[in-house]
Amino acid sequence: MGARTQSPEPDTSAVERFIPRPKSGLWDVTTLLLDFAIVTYAVEPEALARHLPPEFEPDTFVLGDGRRVALVSAVPFRDQDFRFGFAPFIRASMGQTNYRAYVRYRGERAVWFFGTSLDSFWVWVPRSGWKLPWHSARMRFETRWTGDSCEHYRLDTEGSWGRAQLELTGTQTPMGCLEGFRDEEETAWILTHPLRGFYSRRDGRLGTYTVWHERLRLHRATVREARFQVFEHLGLTTAKSVPHSVLVQQRTEFIIFLPPRPLV
Template sequence: MTAPSEALAAGAPTTSPFVPRPASGPWDVTTLLLDFSIITYAVPPEALARHLPPDFEPDTFVLADGRRVAFVSAVPFRDEEFRFGFAPFLRARMGQTNYRAYVRYRGERAVWFFGTSLDSFWVGVPRSLWKLPWHPARMRFQNALVRRGRALRALPPRHRGRMGPGGAGARGKPDAHGVPGRLP
């Protein structure tokens, strides 16, 4: 039997459900994501459209009640064992939340990232070097198990944090990086 790595190198399909990770470069990061959640809200497409750049439009969906909506999400998670390829011995842990919308770019489905909040001094790296709309935040994740009858059920992690000077829920015009306030 051919080893999965040999089969992949030869371009042959493999029966393994896992694909070996490619070698990391010095500027690549590796992390373990924990307590990952996707919290999605239905919003009026015209409200989302006001916050998108040219050539982007909300991807719309029709709900069971007949309403046409667009979706925006907050995606909180914890980074554990976060490290750069050039310094794998330096490791960090932090909370992170990505704020995004589901859009179409010239007719193709895509995801538009409004910004990221990060509970770490590392927030300065993408903000300074690549001018990305990343903002410092304080976050706390709390997990819980609750008893439902005879079974234990895991509740989704609770997340407290904010993005930008006024927080992710702040009303107002986009900041210098284009990060909008709350959609009406």
């Protein structure tokens, strides 16, 4: 399936649509994300389109050299105080990495999740209960922060799915406007603030769920090593691929609205 293209003009109605914290329910999850990073690659739109259902198309962006590209991101972090609304006194901590692509569904911007690596026995809950494409992994984080500044970040992930190595050093430079975007607001909204995600369930059906988080205050980072098995096996990156951008933030709070729903 070839990639369909669209105008690079931004969704002006979406810019500045950062919403205040909503009320969460008994089944919703609240968690504090530590050592949060977004490692983004610019990939060929046609290559990404081959891995998307017909209802979805890659969102595309034009880089400074004139190339039209699609974007995919690996998003690692450590969950702390992961808890359901009906049992706030039961809390868990674990490592997690989400693998996603920036797409359009019926004209609206969203993200497509290839899957998630989770370093926890509880991975069976989303796998079995909601048929989410989540996979067990062993993750080792080594990080050092001074205030909001990341001095050292190392992640090693082992498992049958989602092996990864990441080493980076933070900078004092705020995210700002990244290549392919019109300005900082568009960068923040599209790259760092997707609230609706879609995925292929383990039973073959399509599913969707939504999240909330406040506007992120990310800083740029310099990458020393970055390899993600998921993207390499999909043919989107190689061992020598250089990320489009790497962003980090020491902590932020997320709400995941559950249960996820089949897409009808």
